[in-house]
Amino acid sequence: MLKTLMGSIREYKRSSVLAAIFVTFEVILEVLIPYLMAKIIDVGMAQGSITYTILISLATIVAAFASLYCGASSGKYAANAAAGFAKNLRHDIFYSIQDFSFENIDKFSTSSLVTRLTTDITNIQNAYQMIVRVLVRAPIMLIFALIMAININAKLSLTFAVAIPILFVGLFAIAGNAFPYFRTVFKKYDRLNCVVQENVNAVRVVKAYVREDHEIDKFHGVSKEVYDKFKAAEKIVAFNAPLMQSVMYGAMIVMSLVGGKYIVYGDMLSGELTSLIVYTVMILSSLMMLSMIFVMILMARSSAERVVEVLNEKSTMTSPENAVTSVADGSIEFDNVSFGYSDDENKYVLTDINVKIKSGETIGIIGGTGSSKSSLVQLIPRLYDVKRGSVKVGGVDVRDYDIEALRDQVAMVLQKNVLFSGTIAENIRWGNEKASDEEVQRVCKLAQADSFVQEFPRKYETVLDQGGTNVSGGQKQRLCIARALLKKPKILILDDSTSAVDTKTDSLIRKAFREEIPNTTKLIIAQRVSSVEDADRIIVLDEGRIAGIGTSEELLKTNKIYQEVYYSQMKGAEK
Ligand SMILES: Nc1ncnc2c1ncn2[C@@H]1O[C@H](COP(=O)(O)OP(=O)(O)OP(=O)(O)O)[C@@H](O)[C@H]1O
Ligand SMILES: [Mg+2]
Structure with a gap:
């Protein structure tokens, strides 16, 4: 998992390393300062040597400024590295999603993909920024400060032998208990995103059914769950500060008491005690930092898992090697085709489909809802792969084509079609970016869209809203047909x-x-017989099987399903 993630750091490796190097220097200088201060008090002042005092004071000031500079630089590089890493990750996920087949997309829900692209990546970014700084800073500070403290007074430093384990166990117990809550929070985030997205996308339906209150309740419900989990987690994390403070002040009291005695007996200098106390703060707070970063890494881990899941998802559909790149003609052949959305044979939605369609033929397909009409045609541009048998276009199995080449020749106006925000002309040009204005107009005429487009004040430059909500349903369909043409x-x-x-x-x-x-x-x-009546042949689908093929006249004589549909609709027309 880490390897996949690290792969996205790329050009930001340099910043990451620089951040770590600068932070190391920052810490070393920081640890040095109390030591220098002890020297000022114990040597410079005690012996009354002004030159020594000034010299060491100057050294202290230089060290302080150098440490400040290193700290600022490491902060800058860490922020840059983390933001860059997040940017690369977002790109990588986005590219992966573009490669997804319909089957891959069915597997992840839209809202969960959105959470992964946003919240999860932000978590990783924050964690990474912390890791390159704090994960380097805390252990180095712990070790160096300990060495200095032992150096000053080994006996007094024994206090740490008690304080560190207590704090360590306490802090990590808190972190460990809080983590499961944080983890569930992200699952709830998915749900929250889903509710918001569904609502915003379908806001018109919500209004039409006056379901605003229901939607608000639903949102409140999920939002409250997120709040509850966070509250529970933070309740546990809140113990961090009191624990830290009691251990720290406890250690300080012990040191002051025992250290005071040492000073009285002349075993220790007062400057040494001061610096020892500063080291105590350093040592214990670095432990605190470690426990915080521990929680952060755990939290980021579940985010990382979710991101890597998308990155590692292999597209279930790729072009073969030595793929065929040109489609000879528009003939189609279904040879013993069976298909299902899952591998379970009992759930196949198409069984034993056999049909040959000649190039240039017009074929109508009719059948009740759920009779697998859409599923059947989706196999032709290879939006899904067959489970058994084969689909051939231009005499070649669709799996042998380069996918792009195949889909360029098989234009499909999907049942659930969408227009994108942008002008009408831009939308039509999805079909072919280089098309001239004349060509755009020609296909619109073919699709009977030109006439209404001309009535808009800005004609082909009319801006469509997201999803094409500012044109009527029928107008939208005609624009989609023009785009395909x-x-x-x-x-x-x-x-x-x-x-x-x-x-x-x-x-x-x-x-x-x-x-x-x-x-x-x-x-x-089509659902309307009139839309397919004049086709060369009509395929009647029933529960995923072909129930009849023929011209309208032939089917009227032989096919019961067709007769039923035909007469029910014709009766309606006569009225
Ligand atoms: N993406 C999918 N994942 C799983 N099952 C699906 C998916 N799409 C369709 N199905 C199932 O496949 C069956 C056939 O659906 P299909 O959309 O092909 O029917 P249809 O004839 O086009 O219906 P309609 O006239 O309503 O458009 C249905 O039982 C449906 O539930
Ligand atoms: Mg359909």
């Missing part, structure tokens, strides 16, 4: 893409397709 694909798949378009416009779109792109293979999924 701009790719000049050999195969065009429309998954229920004209459901919100009126029947007249729908038939105009199909007429334009027939006349303008006759050589493109067209697969049209």
Whole structure:
């Protein structure tokens, strides 16, 4: 896990090392200062030597400033290293997500990916900044201060033999008890993000159903859980300060009492006692720092695990070596295809699909909701891989193609389609960045979108809101079709893409397709019989199996499901 994470430090290794080096110097100088001060009191002042006092005082001041400089530099480098590390991590996660197949995306929820990209990375960043400074600082300070203290008075330093273990056990017991709470907090964060995201995305639905109160309750519930966990954790952590202070003051009292006696008997100098007390503070506070960083590392560990999980997630779909890079024609063949979203055979949503589609043919696909229409067509641009059998495009198994080359030729208007924030022209150009204005307009005409675009004051420069909420459902669908057409694909798949378009416009779109792109293979999924009636052939799907294939007339004679759908819809039309 660490190796994967460390891989993202890259160019910030230098800053990390510099931070550690500067902090080492800072600590050494800091530990030196009490020693120098003891010399001023015990030698300079006691012997009345002014030159010695001035000299050592100057040395002390220099050491103090040098330590300040080293501290500031290490802080600067540590912050830079941590921020850079976090930046690299965010990039790496983002790249990994871009490579994800639909199957990978199904595995992680959107909200958890967002938490990983934000909160988790911030945790790692904070922990890293602490690690490069404090994890170097605390042990060095502990050791050096101990050496100095023993050097001054070994007997008195025995106090540490009692104080350190007490503090160590106490602090780590606190940290260990608080950690499980911190860990659960992050799970709750996921949930919090999920609630917020769902709400914001679907704010219109929430309003339409007047569910604001319910949503607020839901949010309060999750928010309170996060609060409760934090409160529980902080309650335990709150014992840190009293524990630390009692041990520290206890040690100081012992030292003052015993040290005072030593001074009276002339076994120790008063300056030495002062510096010994300063070392006590240093030693015990470095222990405190260690315990704090221990909690921080543990907390960051669960964040790190979650980040590494995404980084290590292998895309379930990659282009093969020596991949085929050109698609010969728009023919499609399903050869004994079975498919499911999980490996469990009993849960397959498509079974034994066999069908051959010629290049340039128009195929209608019809079937009840959940009959696996979308699942069937998603196999063609290889959004998912088949479990059994094979799907061939242009005579070649889709798994042998370079994925990009295949998807460039198979344009699919997804059932749950989205437009992005930006102008209409920018959105259409998703299909082909280099397309000229004329081409953009041509595909919009084909998709019957040009006429309404022309009515907007800013025409193709009209800015769409996120998700395309400022155009109607039918207008959005037509823009999505235009976007797909701009790719000049050999195969065009429309998954229920004209459901919100009126029947007249729908038939105009199909007429334009027939006349303008006759050589493109067209697969049209629809709920309305009228949308597929004039197709060359219609596939009737029922519970993941093909229940019939043929022209509308043939199916009307032979296929019961088709008859039912046809007559129920025609009756509605007659009324
Ligand atoms: N990403 C997914 N993960 C798991 N199961 C899925 C997923 N997408 C669809 N399914 C399941 O696969 C089955 C077929 O769904 P599919 O979306 O293909 O039906 P459909 O015919 O397109 O329906 P509709 O007419 O409502 O669009 C359903 O039982 C559905 O629950
Ligand atoms: Mg569907």
